[in-house]
Amino acid sequence: MATDPLLSLRGVSKDFGGGVFGLKDIDLDIASGEFVSLLGPSGCGKTTTLRVIAGFETPTSGQVLLNGREIGHLPANRRPVNTVFQDYAVFPHMNVAENVGFGLSVRGTARAEIARKVAEALDLVGLGDKAERPVSALSGGQRQRVALARAIVCEPQVLLLDEPLSALDASLREQMQIELKSLQHRLGTTFILVTHDQTEALSISDRIVVMNGGRIEQIATPDELYDRPATRFVAGFIGTMNLLPGRVTGDGRVEGSGFALPVEGAGSLATGTAVTLGLRPEDLTFAPAGSGAPLRVETTVFHGHSLRVIGRLNDGAEVVLDVRRSHAAELPADGATAALALRPGASAILLPA
Ligand SMILES: Nc1ncnc2c1ncn2[C@@H]1O[C@H](COP(=O)(O)OP(=O)(O)OP(=O)(O)O)[C@@H](O)[C@H]1O
Ligand SMILES: [Mg+2]
CATH class of the missing domain: 2.40.50.140 (Nucleic acid-binding proteins)
Known part of the structure; x- marks a missing residue:
């Protein structure tokens, strides 16, 4: 990596007890503005890695560093990180703008400022004309965009996305992948995406972290991963x-x-x-x-x-x-x-x- 990493995991392990290891000695450096995907089969530790970064899970050992400083002691709500979850839980009783502005109002941001930032975020995800709509009147793809807008409106340094597109049908999913990539490009925010879909990871990531059994098998760009898999697991997992x-x-x-x-x-x-x-x-x-x-x-x-x-x-x-x-x-x-x-x-x- 040419520049100093924005986010680093150093020897992070997570022991869930009873012999269940979520993570084993994870070392990972992510640069500012990078789009990194965590890819691997079910149970390999992708979500646990995101939860450790977000502060929802305390590692058994190892460190999480942001800009070179250990953030292990910071509670989740004090980390400059936002998460978009798989089920894009929007608040059903609020309209689109209220959903997106919720995080800012909890923080006590002034109303005019909230209105300005919400409008900006909705424009970014292509929902500028839907601000007053009840979320119940939105399609799955539109709700997913509300969830994205709600996460980016707080201007996190790192956006964590846990299988955000898995509930969408194939064509909408492909369209959202392109939108996600271009959104990340415009924002310049660091994105960490969890997926078990290799096509998705290959098409939108700057680098891919292939995980297996709580360990990292290989970290590489999509073409490196395809042309020079380092292990048999990666060779068998990426493409045919x-x-x-x-x-x-x-x-x-x-x-x-x-x-x-x-x-x-x-x-x-x-x-x-x-x-x-x-x-x-x-x-x-x-x-x-x-x-x-x-x-x-x-x-x-x-x-x-x-x-x-x-x-x-x-x-x-x-x-x-x-x-x-x-x-x-x-x-x-x-x-x-x-x-x-x-x-x-x-x-x-x-x-x-
Ligand atoms: N709270 C927990 N208590 C005990 N074991 C857990 C807990 N959370 C995760 N695990 C275990 O840790 C391992 C990694 O889980 P994780 O959720 O990170 O996998 P994943 O890669 O996100 O899988 P999936 O693709 O199915 O979402 C699994 O064996 C899982 O059963
Ligand atoms: Mg998971």
Whole structure:
């Protein structure tokens, strides 16, 4: 990170007792203005991380720092942090403007100031003309925007979002993702978003923190995560990845399942080291007979812009590859055996065995 971090977690662990560890030794630095996503399967500790940052949960050990200062002693309402929860709980008996202004009125902000800030926040989320509407007369997406406006109106330094879009249908969700990204850009506020949806994380984050079992597996930009997953877990969690067992050969290649491929990083490992080869479906192609690994094609599935071919290598390992529809005529028939190869220019990923 080029600049000093705005927010840091240092060795944060949370033991819920009875052997249940919510978090294990989390180290995380987030820069001012960054859009960071916490991504991982259910129960991996995403919400617990947000709650520790917000001050709703006290870590068993470790520190939370804001601008280099420990904030562990600050109660939730004294931290410059706001949270948008999954169920976007709006107050049903208040109209839109009252909902958004609630936090400011609790703080004793002057009425004229509240009115000005609420109008500004509603404009930002595209609800400028709905201020007097009862929230009961809003759609799910509009209520979610009320919840966002209510959080940003207090001008937090960090906005925490816990699966804020999960209750929305797919198309509205995609639209809100774009809006969220552009809102963050305009505000310049640091956003930390919790999601278990990798597509959502990949499309809107500056960096993604992949979590598993209370630990961080990898912190990286979306393209780094996709191109260079650091662990087997990340490789299997982000996108589709063929994971094949192999061994390092003397010339810096990896051999296994009928393959012998040059792989970056293999040269520095001892000959015979057991590794896993990661191959993206779009990086594989069919080669002339006799070159490449023999693949028995089992099924071909229509995927819209591409066709997904599923087959088995000699050792029984399943492999999927994606082929553009324009190449459909050249595909081997189901049941046929063809030579599988890496597409020119593509590379395989070296992972621990
Ligand atoms: N208050 C609590 N008491 C005991 N265990 C808890 C408590 N809160 C969370 N846990 C446990 O800590 C772990 C992490 O929970 P957390 O809610 O952070 O997961 P998550 O990644 O947000 O999952 P999800 O995607 O399902 O929301 C889980 O095993 C959970 O059961
Ligand atoms: Mg959660």
